[in-house]
Amino acid sequence: MTVATPRCADTERGAPRPERVVVLALDGVYPFELGMPSRILGAADGRYEVLTCSVDGGPVRTSADFGITVEHGPEALEGADTVVVAAVSPSRVSADLPDAVAAALARIRPGARVVSICTGAFVLAAAGLLDGRRATTHWQVSDAFRRMFPRVDLDPDVLFVEDGRMLTSAGAASGVDICLHLVRQDHGSELANKVARRCVVPPFRDGGQAQYIEQPVPQQGAASTAATRAWALERLAEPLALADLAAHARMSRRTFARRFQDEVGLSPGRWLIQQRVVRARHLLEASDLSVDQIAGQVGFATGASLRQHLHAAIGVSPQTYRRTFQQAR
Known part of the structure; x- marks a missing residue:
């Protein structure tokens, strides 16, 4: 993992422009995880512009009993500094990408930072973006992930992993952890802590997924x-x-x-x-x-x-x- 200066170029007035973060919503997306980047990064004093897109610009079916309408199509990915692939229902994951999803991911510019939340790692792995890299996903689907993607070095015991420009996070609320990590990495712990307080979440969770994996009930x-x-x-x-x-x-x-x-x-x-x-x-x-x-x-x-x-x-x-x-x- 390396630390770099913020990637946003200066505007004509000399003030840094917001980092553009584009969240890709796929069919079967979990609404909770889909909203995390906008909620967490949106609390960072205007440092991020968060957009949501689908593979065709059309409505998206969620894992819940409602769909969502997004404002952007896959072309939004071309101008993204950071791309986030939100979690989808495990029933939607496979070792092969639908053509529309593959075409959308191909629009991501070289050098962009790419982040997955929970089962979004399956999407990145199916695209070949995690080959030879260390990654994580929800512990409950780790065995399936290993079978599908043996070329990925999966670590199911951590909350998130950063390997170069690829970042993957574990299940559900670890999306909050990785979004706070982005703020901390880009702008320091002072702003990350401020964002955490605003969102009423811990600024840093110690340990990894092991503390959440099903264990025998401890003795009374x-x-x-x-x-x-x-x-x-x-x-x-x-x-x-x-x-x-x-x-x-x-x-x-x-x-x-x-x-x-x-x-x-x-x-x-x-x-x-x-x-x-x-x-x-x-x-x-x-x-x-x-x-x-x-x-x-x-x-x-x-x-x-x-x-x-x-x-x-x-x-x-x-x-x-x-x-x-x-x-x-």
Whole structure:
């Protein structure tokens, strides 16, 4: 994953034009997921222009008991900076694309960012856009996806995946996560957090799909790790070890690690690194602290450790990341 400066060109007056996002509505589309880009990106202070189109400009049958009328045909895809393929009913997915859908996707310009929500990943995979790439989709259809598209590196345990210009998200509400990620990537965490507050959603959900996959019902009275996660977030600067977390949760290390993995979808160590990187990114965007100072505040032993973990997470150095978002502001 890489971070780039916003793609919108300046207007004649020098102000950046809104990013044009075109949402493709296919027959069988889920209305909830279809409306997410407009609702989330539309709350970003005019930074995005969101249009909805169909493959022929005509009405679209939804997965519910009503249809929708859209204002645009497939030609809207030609001018899109970002294309979003909304989720469709699993009964509509297949390994082959209808000719009209293939023709519409062929209109997407080279270099455009392409995003899928939930089963929209089937559409991108059927078009060959995910071959050799890492991707995700709803965990319930992951086995079918693997059978249909063995050339895609599917990861069903995460909320979303970014592989170059292709972004895929998991089921339903993960469309909110990926839309907030677009705002965060383009304009920084301050605006993303503002959008999240306006839409009354969490700005960042930790863990992955594993916490939502059907699991055996826990024994009555089984303790959760949620309180310990909240406790740890207030102490990221401290050298927290598994023993510290388990002691706070009043569990053995083995029990805590197993329950944490079941609830969050990550090991405690990986989750701590993830949270420290998130906090570091915010400080890089919103403060003038040095890399070493930020490393100390988020719990990395050295600036070199912060550089290593940030590069592993998003593919850039702290200096590059800070320069990108300070310029964006």
